[in-house]
Amino acid sequence: MSFELPIQPPARVGGLINGTASSGGGIDIPVFYPATGAQISTLTEDDGAAVDHAVAAARRAFDTGPWPTLSVAKRIEVLEACRATILANVDELARLECAATGLVLRELRARHMVRAAYNFRFFAEYISQSAGQSYTQTEGYLTTVTREPVGVAALIAPWNAPVALATMKIAAALAFGNTCVLKPSEQTPLALARLVALLQEVLPEGVLNLVNGRGSVTGAALVAHPGVDLISFTGGTETGRSIMSAAGRNLVPCTMELGGKSANIIFASADQERALDGALQGIFSNNGQQCLAGSRILLERSIFDDFTEKFRARAEQVRVGDPLDDATEVGPLASLAHMNRVLSFVDAARGDGGRLLTGGARRHDLGEGYFIAPTAVCASSNADRCAQDEIFGPFATFLPFDTADEAVAIANDTAFGLVSYVWSDDLPTVMATTPRLRSGVVWVNTPMMRELRAPFGGYKTSGVGREGGAACEAFYTEEKTTTLPTTPPTLRRFGAGAD
Known part of the structure; x- marks a missing residue:
């Protein structure tokens, strides 16, 4: 028995850096349609040099680009445009996802792509209500706590629900002003490659970059890169251990959503x-x-x-x-x-x-x-x-x-x-x-129900950290404490001699 291919995918898939196709530099990796076992595309692996290029692009976009300092109102507009882009391309994205994963097309259209679009809306709504803190308990001083984006986020997505799970990371990282380098699974690159290309139309240059390849090559180069400021990974527990070990050498914070035996x-x-x-x-x-x-x-x-x-x-x-x-x-x-x-x-x-x-x-x-x-x-x-x-x-x-x-x-x-x-x-x-x-x-008394406002993550070897509204805010931002005197304080006058 042979089944029809849901869509004719591109013959070759590669990375996207600064909105331009990556040269890759690595080996060719076949992509198969699980329903037939036939090869349907070829992935060009991004080697260490390509990863370096992608991280440098994200770094420039963070250090000199408009995205980290964009007003919340403007950032919300862009996140809503990302959502609209997904909804306008649901069928194509679902068919590409089906071609690489073998997931049921009905479910991909009705659930996965709808969830992917909602991820952007959720974080747009979240940042519209997010607030800082102020403390006035110490007489004569006002202390404020604000949050700022961390920097370049390495986002590593799994093969079992690539678009739905990757967009949770992308939307969260972008909402709080970070720039990104995304690495999908080498098994399932099709829909995410198309999505990243589509989002280039609404995002500033270098804000969202894509690299492709095996974890041992592309992933290892990405998580060990000194230009990466934080890492979010969803996947297997053993891979998570390796990533945290590499990240620890650079003191890079991680969230790990790993395995389960529920x-x-x-x-x-x-x-x-x-x-x-x-x-x-x-x-x-x-x-x-x-x-x-x-x-x-x-x-x-x-x-x-x-x-x-x-x-x-x-x-x-x-x-x-x-x-x-x-x-x-x-x-x-x-x-x-x-x-x-x-x-x-x-x-x-x-x-x-x-x-x-x-x-x-x-x-x-x-x-x-x-x-x-x-x-x-x-x-x-x-x-x-x-x-x-x-x-x-x-x-x-x-x-x-x-x-x-x-x-x-x-x-x-x-x-x-x-x-x-x-x-x-x-x-x-x-x-x-x-x-x-x-x-x-x-x-x-219910099967799976994901409340994005609540933290999601695991104990023990099921993960480190959480995803969700406040949890993502804590991970994708740095807290800054600023103290101002409300009246000029009395200062000691070192070196002024006796009065």
Whole structure:
């Protein structure tokens, strides 16, 4: 079976520096359409010299350009123009995103691109209300606290939702007056390359630059560059460790939104049908490739058998297939290597004594694309690899519990701590459980809901720092304290001799 390409992408994709195509300097990297496994474009990697050029452009735009000192009113106008640009090009951007990621086109149009546009509106609204501070408690003095942009921001975006997640970083960095160098994943450069090109029409020269390539080459050159003032990264935990290590040598602050192995705790007191819908959505949406997936489903023992059987039956009815078909619920995984890694956990689960409920195999009937059947296993214990490692695919792991204390203990027994889910209609159960969960976000009786005003980030190896309104303001600005006397203070007259 062969699926139609959502759009004919450019034959070659590269960086964009000062609004001009980068010469790259590195190797050619193939870009594949996950639904067919066919190469659809070639990415020119930006080497260290190209990265240096991009950082220098962002530095000039920050040090001598108008952007950092632009009035808030003018900056809001530009952010709104960025939003309008995305909305005017939703279909093209969604199709380019689909071509590189294999995500369902319907979802990309209706959710990802709408969220990308809203990111700019959100930060435009945020800075319109942002205020400084003043202190008058010390007699004779007025002290003010203002915020100023930090400088050049290195923004590194992941492959699982490139436009939606990258624009959160771009909009925040720009809103507070910084300039940027963006590096997408080398797997999924298409839509972000087009978006950066479109935004050149509304942004001053050098404010937003694009470099492309592998993390070991382009990414490493970017995060170690002495001209970079701050780094925001979304991606895998091990890569995050490497970035923070490199950044630490230059004392560059970082925010890291990393991996997850989130517990989805379902009590017998929950509305079982809603919890079932939420569990399916929590693990199978975005083709299962999301750090906040509810990948460990913890079930109270009295409902374990019934719930897992209903989940199995529904999972086997999930529509896997063409990303361009509006009826499709799960498309292909992002790459051949990633598909093979996800499937490797089936044997790992069996080896640890687990039981396969459904799926666990490639969908060869769908051709050469990277499709797998939605998968679920019952783990023998929370120590199993399938319960501890981030699989990052449509792969659910079930575990039973007997008491709320046991559920909390299992949920917290992980190196990660990004989000947790709690399903119960019993308020005392909810109130006793949620404060004890070691995660940065807890969702109660709902699947994924992102409140941009609130901080988002994780405990433990799920990240460092937070994204969100005030959290981004704190990260993308420097605080400046200015003290003025309200009346001339009495000064000691050193060297004036005795009066």
